[in-house]
Amino acid sequence: MPRPDPLYRWADRVASRFPTLSRCQARVLAWYSFGMVAARSGGLDRVSVHLAALSGVAVGTVRQRLREFYRPAHSKRGRRRRELTPEVCFGPLLAWVLSGWGDGPLALAIDPTSLGDRLTVLCVSAVYRGCAVPVAWAVLPANQPGAWNPHWIRLLGLLREQVGPDRRVFVLSDRGIESSELFRAIVALGWSPLMRAKARGCFRPEGGDWTPMPELAPRHGARFRARGQAFKEKSARLDCTLLARWDAGHADPWLILTDLPPDEADAAWYSLRTWIECSFKKIKSDGWQWQKTRMTDPQRAARLWAAMALATLWTLELGGQIDAARRPESPSPAGPKPRRWSTFLLGGAAILAAWITGADPSGRFHPQPWPAPERDAAPPHEALMKID
Structure with a gap:
């Protein structure tokens, strides 16, 4: 599937505006906000389906990435677990x-x-x-x-x-x-x-x-x-x-x-x-x-x-x-x-x-x-x- 340029341009722009976020946090924040605008909703399933259709990534994979965004560190998978501090x-x-x-x-x-x-x-x-x-x-x-x-x-x-x-x-x-x-x-x-x-x-x-x-x-x-x-x-x-x-x-x-x-x-x-x-x-x-x-x-x-x-x-x-x-x-x-x-x-x-x-x-x-x-x-x- 071709690279969805609008999504990746938005991700680059968000990363440049949020230098205190980790690279992964900035990318998922960009994807989540992009998906909200596309789906006209903040619902996890709706945003995941729209982002999956745009990116070619499986819906389940996108959904898990978005869930990880708002979950606390102790509920996440992997060793390098970090949670977003809204402040x-x-x-x-x-x-x-x-x-x-x-x-x-x-x-x-x-x-x-x-x-x-x-x-x-x-x-x-x-x-x-x-x-x-x-x-x-x-x-x-x-x-x-x-x-x-x-x-x-x-x-x-x-x-x-x-x-x-x-x-x-x-x-x-x-x-x-x-x-x-x-x-x-x-x-x-x-x-x-x-x-x-x-x-x-x-x-x-x-x-x-x-x-x-x-x-x-x-x-x-x-x-x-x-x-x-x-x-x-x-x-x-x-x-x-x-x-x-x-x-x-x-x-x-x-x-x-x-x-x-x-x-x-x-x-x-x-x-x-x-x-x-x-x-x-x-x-x-x-x-x-x-x-x-x-x-x-x-x-x-x-x-x-x-x-x-x-x-x-x-x-x-x-x-x-x-x-x-x-x-x-x-x-x-x-x-x-x-x-x-x-x-x-x-x-x-x-x-x-x-x-x-x-x-x-x-x-x-x-x-x-x-x-x-x-x-x-x-x-x-x-x-x-x-x-x-």
Whole structure:
């Protein structure tokens, strides 16, 4: 059977991007991610059958190689048994994304996703053109007590060295993850949190009194931003900026905590966090079908996530390049035209077309320009006076 050039070109590219992996680990990671894109699934049997058809290797042989990828060392055959440590993939994944990013800001979203009542994945992703690339994760047993903050802080710390000291980084998190401990840890990395707080919190503007946060944006169209303190409890009290806004169509106001000065930040930036939810959909029902896995071992699942993250990166790299060409940045206040087709869909089609035509399915990341903050928020005292 002729050599499947697209598969081997991808394997060479992956090996060059993951120098800390062994030659065998890099090759199987490349094969697994390639098979996911080809099969539109992360299922072991589906990926194995597609790779076998492409490579001419027996299905059973391919399947065993892929199983060895996520198994622990003591469960593998042979003398030179090594297991993949998922953490060694985090830096290379982010470095790959940033290699075509330019010098613009980077937004990292942190959010959990669950696999029924079996596993919970704490994921850090680089948000990009309507979706997100997983770049660090921790897989935990579901529904078990334990703090998440140590995991979030460790994951973000593992990514720090891949980001230059001059790049602005925003860390976006949803309600339920907010805490003074995590906020301060993000600031200690030199990054800026955009941390959504629950509505039951209180805020005290500089020179003002403690006020329930929702009362600072009490109606649709309301805007508020000011420096002050969040959380009345002394042990959790936090010096920060509150960005509050309540847009039409939303059931609740956005209450965003950040370290940035009020006139240098915008609560609207938080909207990028929803892109990580789109990436979870791609990893599950709209892409790699992870919701169908029968895995229960967190360590095995964490290794499988390395292949899913790489398959997602490749798809978004191609799709984002097409999206950037189809939706050029507009100088008008309305911005670029709405996105009709997802970056993920465009990327998958581009890879398939490249395989059929013999082209090279590679690209680079083209991040969208970071929006300037709005200047229409009322000053703190004026905003407070308007609350009836």
